Amino acid sequence: MGGGALLDGAPSAELAALLEGIADISVDGAPKFTPAVRQALLGLVVGRAYAPPLLELCHLLRVAALAPRRRFESFFWGVSLARAGAYAGWIRSRRPAPGAAVPVESDGGGVTIVYPDGRFAISYGRMPLLVALMEFLVSALGYPAVLERAEALLAGPPRAAAAGETANELSRAVYAWLTPHLPTVHEKRRLDVLVGWLTARHAPQGRSFTTDDIDDESVLAFWLAAEEPEFRTYASALRGFLLLIEAMEHAAASVAVARAAALGTDAEAGEVEPAAPGAMADAAGRHRVIGADEVADGIDPLAALAEPPADAVKLLNARERAELEMLLEAGPRGVRLMLSLLRRAVFGAVQARISEALRRGGRAAAERVLASMAPGDAAPAGYTPWQARSDELAAHLERAMLASLHLLARAGRIEAVHLLVALEGGLDLTPLKEAGVLADPARLGAVLADPTLGGPQAAALMLRARRAFQGLSRAGFEPDAASRPNLVAGHAAAAPALPVLAARLARARAALARRGPAAWDAQLEADRRVFAARFAQIYAITPEETLP
């Protein structure tokens, strides 16, 4: 493999292409690895956190070697889509004979390899990621190198310790391979610049900076003063601060708390989604469901909707998805960073056009772009359109939740309760419990639609839900969707994520609503001048000629 060209200390093109190649692997048009697995693999690689999963992978090789003639490749590449259930099926079909050299015990949750010197357990839910890691290994180190180590491991006496030795060898090889492809000096410098600037800013107050100090004003002040080329664009400055907040919160949580519960994203393997609302009884004994506003901020609902089986339902189109990503990127910090997000959406686009014009050698074109920032000019688009657009997105999400509720209730799926409660916050679920449909949801649709059984509030909601379903013309909402198992599974998987998404959008809308249209327009006019002057300074084009 050739050496990857490094640009500005960034990850190499070869590494980027390698990861893209893994993401592109598909079977009959469906990606082999889900977005969550691809994301997790990316995290393992760039975070250099591959040592523990490499150990699991080496133990998994013992299981994969149950294939005829010990051809472990059949497990890693012979199973079409990388899903927990598929690997469970593969393992069940190749259970070793009693008295095998390395006994492998399997149950509903995973496998345990029983060595003379210890046991090692791997859950089925973990296997898709381990298979993706194997794909990474053969792509980076080459199949011959991986095969050599795997064969040596499998040919040796079965010992748990041997897997550890092979994992260490592989870990060293991956480290060596990654070093030229993944320089960290550049990123460390970016962090140091941000931390240094914030520290200096708050030193006169005699205190350290906090995540709360990173707000719209500080992001803009930093960008206006930044001399480092890596913070030349406003977007890069904002991204740096968002990453810093995330890193500080992550570090604080990691240092403070070791989570007791095993959490995961693989519902098929029985893992628990941390943000999935669950039914519980309140102090009065009434059954209710934990609302979306009560759940942790730790999940990404947009990612959940892109995962199979939820991705079979077109709950969001590409534009809606991109706009939601933009509005929600700052997560819970969105309230104090909403203006920064809008600045990036509006002026980041202008900066990209100036930069592109200059790259093409068109100084006059760049100046024309700058001229378009003059007050009163139609471009750039303002901040106020985002208010209207966020209202439309909220209305769409409500329609989608209603339509999904209709389908899930008809299909007798308990996941409908997530949507029921999100759409009708004060709904008393006691009638549903008394009708027995929380335990046996087959009659859920019939009970909800009948005011004498489910109550008038639920019946009215179900009427709206039916109308929304009939009015939504998208893939996954066809008239016969309730009888198509893949679509029902898709709606069921999306049901916990939709209320979280709606709650987050509501938070972003509240931030947008803190200013009236006139105040947003005034802010835009002020920002035009500030950004135009800074662009003129960065790109050496004259603002006096373009701005009055």
Add this chain to the structure above:
Amino acid sequence: MSVAWSDLGAEGQRHAEAHFIAASLAAGLRERERSSEPRPSFADLYAWATDPAHRLAPAQQAMVASDPDLRRGLALLVGRVGQLRAVAAAAASSGGLDRREGPGFTVRLTASRADAAQTYVSIDIDPESWRADSPPAALLVLRSGLPVAKLALPDEPGFALQLIEPTDSDIVRGLRDAGTDLVLV
């Protein structure tokens, strides 16, 4: 949750640094445009070697041809998944071979009397030599480790197979070529 930088302490700050670097690199990788044609993944090579219906795209074949690592990987893989192999034969007459033989199997090529544009490909496999659980699925033809052609075998049990293929097809020309290796998978 408000977090003060100083409250993190040295350990927390190291943790934050590691997280920032990883998240920043990941963001950089996500935003990076692909700068070159994708190489065939190992999954592509495995599929070619084991799935009778899988074809490598011409660009992928070219990359295998030009990348020694991929060639070596494919050669090793074919060696592992293949059950029976006939190696390149000695040079034959100018018309090419009409019979290929390896330990445990024979391939015969017979021009159709009714239609010269068609050739019968007869494969006889010694059941004693076949160690896999399932019947043979495909006959791979390689030249110096590079994929030349692949013949999907009928999806039915049997060790005496006969198929008819166009005389000018890659598979018939590959089988007649004394310089190719044949591998039954």
